[in-house]
Amino acid sequence: MFRQLKKAAGLAAAILATTTMISTAQADAYPEKAITLVVPYGAGGASDLAGRALAETARNYTDGQPVVVVNKTGNGGMSGAKFVTEQKPDGYTLLLSRVGMALYPAVYADSPVGWDAYTFLGILESTPMILAVNANSDIKTIDDLIAKIKDSNGATTYAASGPTAIDGFSVQALLSDVGLDPLTASTLVPYKGGSALAAALLGGHVDFLAIAAGSLMPHIEAGKMRPLMVYSPKRMAALPDVPTAKELGYTQAGQVGGWSGLYAPKDLPADVVAKWTEILGKVATDAQWLDLAAKRGSTSVIGDEDPSAYVKSQFELYNGMAKKFGYIQ
Template sequence: MKSLMKTVLAAAVVALAAGTAHADYPEKAVTIVAPYGAGGASDLAARALAETSREYLGDQPVVVVNKPGNGGMNGARFVSEGTPDGYTLLLARVGMALYPAVQESSPVGWDDYTFLGSLEATPMILAVAENSPYKTAEELVEGLKANPGALTYGASGATAIDGFTVQALLADNELDPLTAATLVPYKGGGALATALLGGHVDFLAIAAGSLMPHIESGKMRALMVYAPSRMDTLPDVPTAAELGFEKAGQITGWSALYGPKDLPEEIVTRWQETLAKVAEDEKWLELAERRGSISTAGKEDMAAYAKSQYELFNGLAREFGYIK
């Protein structure tokens, strides 16, 4: 009996100590891993979150570390396999749902995380150069129908999000997503924007952050936005959903905050409370607007949204023949 009581008491002490430790979280710097290169969407969102969240975390430092490679999976795996103590988190991007949806050998599953909350929608923009004959998305679609395979578009890959933006639009208009337009691959948003400016491709649909300076200068024309709502900076440009494009209307870029599986509930709650405060933070909102994003901080049921995004891209990959 005494032995049993000692065991119970020891377990209670451990549980109490753990609860107290979590209640004091964070007691040291928190690291946010950005799984893509410096200057990209994940890096910018991570640094904006680091700058604004520390005030609501007892003024503990929040630092950003870039771990790019393998379509974002290097950074994703580093976090998903880490210790679930809340000190190493992931600035997740749409690729965390998309990559496992199209790569059956993905090293990380879409659900190998604790989902802490959404951060932002990062619109994609369907754009042409200023001298293009196409003034609207509908006119571009008519041009694609009139000349199957003749028009070219830039993307970082067929199964990357900026490949799916175009292919979904083609499928929505009963065009072959693989042959109705010719994909020309480039690495990164800067190279893609340069390709459109130089006339090397006819159109593209990539992240707003890479295109807005050229749209604002008049060197590019925005035809459509892939986002849940119109952009404040492009109030006259319709969304894909507004134009009735079912598949394209479900595609947008996004950022979220993830942790390793089995994060303690106290840490999850602390971050949910923090994101609710970040959502109202003027600096966060200013930085989101500056990078062309729409803040969704803490507003989405992130587990459900990530699942729906995985299912979307997995369905498109099967429909388009990338996986069986």
């Protein structure tokens, strides 16, 4: 009996050792194939540009495996987000997250995905938003814009992805700050994606907008748009003469801003999380990543924020605004 037990124990130890070796080998091998990076918004916008910049840079550190960007749009970004949460947590399907992943569930109780339904790998960049008008507009300053909105009785128009998208909240927060009804003082005209929003302003179809800098800077630099204010903690280096919402005293608008993050499905294995921590650490100092971020008007913040705590704070910010503005009764 003793010999049988000893033999069984030896067999169990051998199986455990083999399993450990296989697990270690799998961990060391990641990634073994292409990684899909889902961008939940349309091509050409700020999120798409950020996703492609990350893919282009990160592939230098993924052991020769490509990072392939796939756009999966719909439902304010939540269609792509939901798709990622439904994938196997193996590190081969990731999400280029935006503020919408925190904002949407902050507004809608029936959101298809909760703000915390992910493994948070990191916050990548801070993306200033710019309040702008067409260069041919008679609006020269933020005061001119506010005066025109007050006189228009709701007739002024602005482009946004939707009333509860970040570019909707950017305007509504400002309207609320100056004592106007955030939902009726100006009329929202919906468009999909940053490039479509910019085209609406360029074409004279709306009076103003406030969207991500990445979608507007090329047009501002070309002299086709006039920036009035930026939504960022400090002035943009590329627009040193344009004031921030915060310095102008707009309390709510001063807290609004865009950002990008990297998420994975819930319960991502620790070794894969560690691998991406390593990859992002290298991306953070990569000249290519920093250059592409600067060209988009963004600031790299990799490693500056605890992603889980940061996303929670963003959820709470927009949940509070949603209640104040009447989206949540």
